[in-house]
Amino acid sequence: MAREFFVSSNVVFGKDAVKKLPDMLKEYEAKSVMVVYDAGVKMAGIAEKVLAEVEKAGAKVTVFDGVIPNPTNEVVEEAALLAQKEEIDVFVAVGGGSSIDLTKAVNILMTNPGPIGQYGGIGLVKNPVLPLIAIPTTAGTSSEITNVVALTDTKAVCKYVIIDNKIVADKVIADPEFTKTMPPSVTAATGMDAITHAVESYISNMATPLTEYHSLKGLQIFYKYLPRAVKNGADMEAREQMMLGCIIAGFGFSNANLGLVHGIAHTLSAHFHLAHGMANATVLPYVMEYNADSCP
Numbered sequence: 196m197a198r199e200f201f202v203s204s205n206v207v208f209g210k211d212a213v214k215k216l217p218d219m220l221k222e223y224e225a226k227s228v229m230v231v232y233d234a235g236v237k238m239a240g241i242a243e244k245v246l247a248e249v250e251k252a253g254a255k256v257t258v259f260d261g262v263i264p265n266p267t268n269e270v271v272e273e274a275a276l277l278a279q280k281e282e283i284d285v286f287v288a289v290g291g292g293s294s295i296d297l298t299k300a301v302n303i304l305m306t307n308p309g310p311i312g313q314y315g316g317i318g319l320v321k322n323p324v325l326p327l328i329a330i331p332t333t334a335g336t337s338s339e340i341t342n343v344v345a346l347t348d349t350k351a352v353c354k355y356v357i358i359d360n361k362i363v364a365d366k367v368i369a370d371p372e373f374t375k376t377m378p379p380s381v382t383a384a385t386g387m388d389a390i391t392h393a394v395e396s397y398i399s400n401m402a403t404p405l406t407e408y409h410s411l412k413g414l415q416i417f418y419k420y421l422p423r424a425v426k427n428g429a430d431m432e433a434r435e436q437m438m439l440g441c442i443i444a445g446f447g448f449s450n451a452n453l454g455l456v457h458g459i460a461h462t463l464s465a466h467f468h469l470a471h472g473m474a475n476a477t478v479l480p481y482v483m484e485y486n487a488d489s490c491p
């Protein structure tokens with residue numbers, strides 16, 4: 196059976212990659228840019244570095260720094276209102292999965308009617324979205340290159356996902372230096388998210404030889420470098436390899452999808468506000484045992 200393998204991101208990878216940002220914005224002829232991040236990114240001094248580059252492009256800049264972990268529909272709609280008011284034409288998302296997912300969701304609402312909840316599912320976004328540049332500061336979710344957004348519905352008390360090839364970030368600026376300030380606990384939790392993506396996409400019944408290659412390669416990298424990155428955050432070889440592994444594994448799971456671990460982990464996060472990677476790490480061994488007979 197013929198199967199599709201979809202990849203659409205343009206990735207600039209390596210030290211000082213952020214210096215490419217002004218040219219990217221000029222290429223889009225950006226007039227009004229929204230930069231999205233959270234308090235952690237601000238405290239680490241990364242927001243400042245990104246904003247300095249955005250300003251070189253000469254566009255009007257609007258900041259949304261109200262990103263929360265496991266972002267909710269309400270926060271998406273609050274940011275979307277601001278973006279519409281400021282007539283944003285390009286988005287820059289800086290941070291982990293929460294910042295990038297929130298920005299992808301806001302971007303949907305720029306060209307598609309609300310509420311955001313109606314796009315939960317696969318391929319339900321009707322209209323193309325605006326340019327989005329993703330700048331990851333963690334190595335885990337792969338949100339910078341995937342077609343997935345995970346949001347929290349506070350009324351139904353659940354997490355749900357929007358999966359659509361239209362919402363992939365157009366460009367990715369991946370500088371391993373930006374992951375250096377992650378404390379060991381966050382490095383471990385986000386890294387376990389990455390391991391879960393590689394494992395679940397590898398054993399997925401939607402896996403193909405192309406996705407399996409990416410999942411396995413990602414897993415090999417994480418196995419070798421995650422312990423090193425947790426032990427010594429300044430180990431730049433480990434930081435670089437973790438970021439690279441997330442991009443590689445992301446291409447795999449974007450196409451093969453995930454499984455029961457993520458299903459259960461999303462429920463744990465919605466009810467107990469557990470960080471996504473921590474929820475995955477908690478559930479992974481039990482689901483592996485449960486699945487073992489079906490995928491020896």
Ligand SMILES: [Zn+2]
Nearest residue numbers: 336388392471
């Ligand atoms: Zn995940």
